[in-house]
Amino acid sequence: MSFLKEISQLVKNNFLSGIDVLSRHAAQISAEIQQGERRNYNEVLDLSSGDLHRGGIKPITFVRQVLAACLYPALLEDDSLPLDVKQRAESLLRECDGGSVGSYTDSSGIAKIKHCVSQYITRRDGGVPSSPDNIFIKSGSQTIMLKLLIRSKDSCQTGVLIPVPTYASFTLALEEQGAAIIPYHLCEEQGWTLQVEELRKALHTGRKTCNPVALYICNPGNPTGHIQSRKSIEEVIRFAAEERLFILADEVYQSCVYADDTEFYSYKKVLSEMGSTISSTVELASFNSVSKGFMGECGLRGGYVELVNLDPAVKEYARRLFSTRSCPPVVGQMALDLMANPPRPGDPSFPTFSEVSVFAELPGISCQPLKAGFFVFPCLHFPPKAIKWAKKRQMEPDMLYCLHLLEETGLHVRPGCEYGQRKDSHHIRFNIMEDALQRLKTFHTRFMKEFS
Amino acid sequence: MSFLKEISQLVKNNFLSGIDVLSRHAAQISAEIQQGERRNYNEVLDLSSGDLHRGGIKPITFVRQVLAACLYPALLEDDSLPLDVKQRAESLLRECDGGSVGSYTDSSGIAKIKHCVSQYITRRDGGVPSSPDNIFIKSGSQTIMLKLLIRSKDSCQTGVLIPVPTYASFTLALEEQGAAIIPYHLCEEQGWTLQVEELRKALHTGRKTCNPVALYICNPGNPTGHIQSRKSIEEVIRFAAEERLFILADEVYQSCVYADDTEFYSYKKVLSEMGSTISSTVELASFNSVSKGFMGECGLRGGYVELVNLDPAVKEYARRLFSTRSCPPVVGQMALDLMANPPRPGDPSFPTFSEVSVFAELPGISCQPLKAGFFVFPCLHFPPKAIKWAKKRQMEPDMLYCLHLLEETGLHVRPGCEYGQRKDSHHIRFNIMEDALQRLKTFHTRFMKEFS
Structure with a gap:
C-alpha cells in the first residue's frame, strides 16, 4: 500500500518515534473519515490507551456532581442534586482556604483527604494501620x-x-x-x-x-x-x-x-x-x-x-x-477523596456509583488469561514471510501489524515492541471493547492467511 | 514571651525551615481561636501568599459555571446557566476524547486551547505572531x-x-x-x-x-x-x-x-x-x-x-x-482557555467577569510605590536594639518581627530573609488587604517604640 512507504519514511526519521507514527496516522484517518472519505469502517476505535472515558465509558455521576458543586457552589442550592452530593461537596469545600478549589493547598495535599486515603488503605488491608503522615497526594x-x-x-x-x-x-x-x-x-x-x-x-x-x-x-x-x-x-x-x-x-x-x-x-x-x-x-x-x-x-x-x-x-x-x-490539582484531590470514600449502600447516590467491566478473551491469538488490570497483551505468532516483509521495511513486525490493523479496520492498538518482549516474540497491547473483537478477528485471519 | 523560646528552639531545629515555623504557628493560633481562646483579634489574616481566593476574593462566576458544566454536562440542560456558558462548555467538551474531562489529552495540552492561547498572545502583543506549536501547556x-x-x-x-x-x-x-x-x-x-x-x-x-x-x-x-x-x-x-x-x-x-x-x-x-x-x-x-x-x-x-x-x-x-x-490537569487547561478568551462586551456573562484590585500603600514603613503584581515588599528600618534582640535569639530580625506580628495581631506576612535582600536590610512581603493595614500600623508603631 502506498501509505506504508510514507510511514516507513516517517519511522526512519529521527524526529519521529514509533509512538507518534501510529497516533498521527490514527488522527489522520479520523480526519479523513470526518471529511467524508469512505472506508470499511466508520470510525477509528482507540484501544491503545488505559483511558476509560476515551473508550466511551461514562464518568460516574456521583463523582461529577460533587466536583461540579465544588467548582460552582451555587449548585448547592439546586434541588436536582442529591443530598449526599451536596453534603460531600460542602464538607470538601470546608477544607479549602477561602472555601474555594482555586486556593493552593498544602503541597502534599489537603489534610482531611490524606486522612480519608489512609482510612481507605486501612480498610483495604483489613486493619493494617496507615498514617496520613505517610501519604503524599x-x-x-x-x-x-x-x-x-x-x-x-x-x-x-x-x-x-x-x-x-x-x-x-x-x-x-x-x-x-x-x-x-x-x-x-x-x-x-x-x-x-x-x-x-x-x-x-x-x-x-x-x-x-x-x-x-x-x-x-x-x-x-x-x-x-x-x-x-x-x-x-x-x-x-x-x-x-x-x-x-x-x-x-x-x-x-x-x-x-x-x-x-x-x-x-x-x-x-x-x-x-x-x-x-x-x-x-x-x-x-x-x-x-x-x-x-x-x-x-x-x-x-x-x-x-x-x-x-x-x-x-x-x-x-x-x-x-x-x-x-x-500543590496537586485540587479537583483531582477531591476525586481521590471520592474514590477513597465512595457512597455506601443506603446513600442516595449509591445506585449511580456502579462499576465498569467490559472485558473478554480474544480468540485466534495465544493469550494468557486476563485476571486484572485494563489490558491484554496477546502473543502474535508471525509466519517467517511476515517477519521478512517487515525487515525489508526496517520496522518491527508487530509495529507493521498495528499500522495495517489501523489502516484496514480503524482499530488503534499498540505494538509489543514499545513495552519490551523477549527477542523474536511479538505482541500487541489493547483494552478490550466488545465491538472491537470482530474487527480484530477478521483482520488477523486475513493477515495470517496472506503471509502463510 | 514564652511562645518565642519554643519558636527559637524550633527554628534551630534542623528539620524545620523558617517557612514551617511561621505557617505552623499561624495554624496553631487559628486552632486556638477556634477552640475559644481569646486574643486581641478574631482570626489570623493570611497576607503571606499570592492566593486571591484564600484572601477572600470570590472566583469569577463565568469561569466556575463553564468548568462545572464541563465536569457535569447534565448542567447543559439547566436553564439557570447563561447561553454563552453552555456554548463555551460544549465547545470545550468537543475537544476532549469521549467528551470527558476525565480523558488524557495531548501531553502539551489540548490543541484548540493552545491555539486560543496563541491568539491571546498575538492580541496582547499588538499583532506579533504566535504559533500554537511553540505553546506548551x-x-x-x-x-x-x-x-x-x-x-x-x-x-x-x-x-x-x-x-x-x-x-x-x-x-x-x-x-x-x-x-x-x-x-x-x-x-x-x-x-x-x-x-x-x-x-x-x-x-x-x-x-x-x-x-x-x-x-x-x-x-x-x-x-x-x-x-x-x-x-x-x-x-x-x-x-x-x-x-x-x-x-x-x-x-x-x-x-x-x-x-x-x-x-x-x-x-x-x-x-x-x-x-x-x-x-x-x-x-x-x-x-x-x-x-x-x-x-x-x-x-x-x-x-x-x-x-x-x-x-x-x-x-x-x-x-x-x-x-x-x-497531560496537564484538564480543568486547569480549560481555565486557561477562559483566561485567554474571556467573555466580550455584549455576551451574557460579560458583567460577571469583573476584575479585582484591593491594593493601597502602607504608611509608616519605607515602601517603593506598588505598580504591578500581587505583593508589596516594604523596607523595615530596625533600631539597633531590635537587631541585638534578634541576634540573641539567633533569628533574622525580620523573621522575629513576623512572628511577633502574627502572635499579636494575627497577620501572617513573610520575612524578607526568605526572598533575599541586601546585607543589613530587612523587609516583609505581603498582599495588601484593606482591613489588615490598621492592625499592621498599630503593631509597627508599638514595636518601633519598644525598641527605640
Missing part, C-alpha cells in the same frame, strides 16, 4: 520518588529493576532521571508471573554495571493483565529484604480484578504480616490514582503515594522534594 | 525548562542568574536541579528596577565558578511589585544577546498592573521589534498561568510556556521532555 509522585532514589552525581549509575514488558512512560522517566534500567522478564508461559529467579539473574547482571537500589513492580500488571498471588509477593519482599532493595509498587490497577479465583493483596499488607525483621525494615512506596480503577478520571490528575518504613531523615528529605512542587 | 513548566538548560553531568555547574529578592520556590527548583544560583540585586532605591550594570557584575562573578547559561526575570516582580519599562526590557535583551544567555521570563503577573502611567510589555513583543540580528536569535521562554492575574485559580494548576527562537533540535528535545510527563 501528588500527580507525578513516581518521578519524585525516582529523584529521591537516584544519585545522578555518583560515578556508578543508580540502577532500578523493571519488568519486561512494561509501559513506556516509566522507562522514559527512569532514563530522564539518569537511572540504569535493569530489565527482568515476566514469564509469559506461566501467565506473566514474576519469578524471583528472574529477579536474581537480572540483579546479578545489573550489579556488573551499576548500583541497583530499587525494584519496580506493577501489580496488577500493565500491559500483561496478570496479578501476583500472596505467595509471589512474599517471595519478592524476601528477595528485596535480602538484597536491600527499595520496592516501588505500582498498584494503580488494584480495583480492576476480574477473575473469580483472584484477589488483590497490597505489598503493604503482605509486608506487614511477614515478621518484624522484614516487616519493619523493607522500604516501600505504593502508588495509586483516580486515573485507573473504576473512576477512570485520567484528566483530573489525582494520585497518591504511601511511604512505608522510610528512615525518618529520608522521609524528611522526601517531604522536601514533594514540597518544592506546587 | 503544563503545570510545572519552569522545572521542565530548567531540566532542558541544566547539564548536571558537566564538570562545571550550570549557572542561572536570578534576582534578589525573589520568591523561594524558584530558587528551590534551581537547587534541586543542581544549578548554581547567580544572584543579581534589584535596585530598591529606584523602585526595585533591574539595572543592567548589576547583571553584568553578577555574570562576571558567576563566570568564576560556573557556566552561566540563563537569565531569570520576574516581571511584574514578585515580591517587589515593580514593572519593567520598555527601555529596561530592551537593555536586558541586548545584554542577553551579547552574553548569549537564554531568557526565562516569568510574566505571570502580566494582568496585574495598577499604576496609571504604567503598561506591561512582554519580553516577546519587545524582542520582536529589536532588529533581526537580535529578534531572531535571543532564546526566550515566557511563562503565564491562571493562578495569578484576575482569575486567581491557583488550585486548578493551569499554566503555559511559550518558546521563542529555539533551535529546532532543542525544541524537539523540549517537546520530548514535556511529553514524558502526563
Whole structure:
C-alpha cells in the first residue's frame, strides 16, 4: 500500500518515534473519515490507551456532581442534586482556604483527604494501620520518588529493576532521571508471573554495571493483565529484604480484578504480616490514582503515594522534594477523596456509583488469561514471510501489524515492541471493547492467511 | 514571651525551615481561636501568599459555571446557566476524547486551547505572531525548562542568574536541579528596577565558578511589585544577546498592573521589534498561568510556556521532555482557555467577569510605590536594639518581627530573609488587604517604640 512507504519514511526519521507514527496516522484517518472519505469502517476505535472515558465509558455521576458543586457552589442550592452530593461537596469545600478549589493547598495535599486515603488503605488491608503522615497526594509522585532514589552525581549509575514488558512512560522517566534500567522478564508461559529467579539473574547482571537500589513492580500488571498471588509477593519482599532493595509498587490497577479465583493483596499488607525483621525494615512506596480503577478520571490528575518504613531523615528529605512542587490539582484531590470514600449502600447516590467491566478473551491469538488490570497483551505468532516483509521495511513486525490493523479496520492498538518482549516474540497491547473483537478477528485471519 | 523560646528552639531545629515555623504557628493560633481562646483579634489574616481566593476574593462566576458544566454536562440542560456558558462548555467538551474531562489529552495540552492561547498572545502583543506549536501547556513548566538548560553531568555547574529578592520556590527548583544560583540585586532605591550594570557584575562573578547559561526575570516582580519599562526590557535583551544567555521570563503577573502611567510589555513583543540580528536569535521562554492575574485559580494548576527562537533540535528535545510527563490537569487547561478568551462586551456573562484590585500603600514603613503584581515588599528600618534582640535569639530580625506580628495581631506576612535582600536590610512581603493595614500600623508603631 502506498501509505506504508510514507510511514516507513516517517519511522526512519529521527524526529519521529514509533509512538507518534501510529497516533498521527490514527488522527489522520479520523480526519479523513470526518471529511467524508469512505472506508470499511466508520470510525477509528482507540484501544491503545488505559483511558476509560476515551473508550466511551461514562464518568460516574456521583463523582461529577460533587466536583461540579465544588467548582460552582451555587449548585448547592439546586434541588436536582442529591443530598449526599451536596453534603460531600460542602464538607470538601470546608477544607479549602477561602472555601474555594482555586486556593493552593498544602503541597502534599489537603489534610482531611490524606486522612480519608489512609482510612481507605486501612480498610483495604483489613486493619493494617496507615498514617496520613505517610501519604503524599501528588500527580507525578513516581518521578519524585525516582529523584529521591537516584544519585545522578555518583560515578556508578543508580540502577532500578523493571519488568519486561512494561509501559513506556516509566522507562522514559527512569532514563530522564539518569537511572540504569535493569530489565527482568515476566514469564509469559506461566501467565506473566514474576519469578524471583528472574529477579536474581537480572540483579546479578545489573550489579556488573551499576548500583541497583530499587525494584519496580506493577501489580496488577500493565500491559500483561496478570496479578501476583500472596505467595509471589512474599517471595519478592524476601528477595528485596535480602538484597536491600527499595520496592516501588505500582498498584494503580488494584480495583480492576476480574477473575473469580483472584484477589488483590497490597505489598503493604503482605509486608506487614511477614515478621518484624522484614516487616519493619523493607522500604516501600505504593502508588495509586483516580486515573485507573473504576473512576477512570485520567484528566483530573489525582494520585497518591504511601511511604512505608522510610528512615525518618529520608522521609524528611522526601517531604522536601514533594514540597518544592506546587500543590496537586485540587479537583483531582477531591476525586481521590471520592474514590477513597465512595457512597455506601443506603446513600442516595449509591445506585449511580456502579462499576465498569467490559472485558473478554480474544480468540485466534495465544493469550494468557486476563485476571486484572485494563489490558491484554496477546502473543502474535508471525509466519517467517511476515517477519521478512517487515525487515525489508526496517520496522518491527508487530509495529507493521498495528499500522495495517489501523489502516484496514480503524482499530488503534499498540505494538509489543514499545513495552519490551523477549527477542523474536511479538505482541500487541489493547483494552478490550466488545465491538472491537470482530474487527480484530477478521483482520488477523486475513493477515495470517496472506503471509502463510 | 514564652511562645518565642519554643519558636527559637524550633527554628534551630534542623528539620524545620523558617517557612514551617511561621505557617505552623499561624495554624496553631487559628486552632486556638477556634477552640475559644481569646486574643486581641478574631482570626489570623493570611497576607503571606499570592492566593486571591484564600484572601477572600470570590472566583469569577463565568469561569466556575463553564468548568462545572464541563465536569457535569447534565448542567447543559439547566436553564439557570447563561447561553454563552453552555456554548463555551460544549465547545470545550468537543475537544476532549469521549467528551470527558476525565480523558488524557495531548501531553502539551489540548490543541484548540493552545491555539486560543496563541491568539491571546498575538492580541496582547499588538499583532506579533504566535504559533500554537511553540505553546506548551503544563503545570510545572519552569522545572521542565530548567531540566532542558541544566547539564548536571558537566564538570562545571550550570549557572542561572536570578534576582534578589525573589520568591523561594524558584530558587528551590534551581537547587534541586543542581544549578548554581547567580544572584543579581534589584535596585530598591529606584523602585526595585533591574539595572543592567548589576547583571553584568553578577555574570562576571558567576563566570568564576560556573557556566552561566540563563537569565531569570520576574516581571511584574514578585515580591517587589515593580514593572519593567520598555527601555529596561530592551537593555536586558541586548545584554542577553551579547552574553548569549537564554531568557526565562516569568510574566505571570502580566494582568496585574495598577499604576496609571504604567503598561506591561512582554519580553516577546519587545524582542520582536529589536532588529533581526537580535529578534531572531535571543532564546526566550515566557511563562503565564491562571493562578495569578484576575482569575486567581491557583488550585486548578493551569499554566503555559511559550518558546521563542529555539533551535529546532532543542525544541524537539523540549517537546520530548514535556511529553514524558502526563497531560496537564484538564480543568486547569480549560481555565486557561477562559483566561485567554474571556467573555466580550455584549455576551451574557460579560458583567460577571469583573476584575479585582484591593491594593493601597502602607504608611509608616519605607515602601517603593506598588505598580504591578500581587505583593508589596516594604523596607523595615530596625533600631539597633531590635537587631541585638534578634541576634540573641539567633533569628533574622525580620523573621522575629513576623512572628511577633502574627502572635499579636494575627497577620501572617513573610520575612524578607526568605526572598533575599541586601546585607543589613530587612523587609516583609505581603498582599495588601484593606482591613489588615490598621492592625499592621498599630503593631509597627508599638514595636518601633519598644525598641527605640
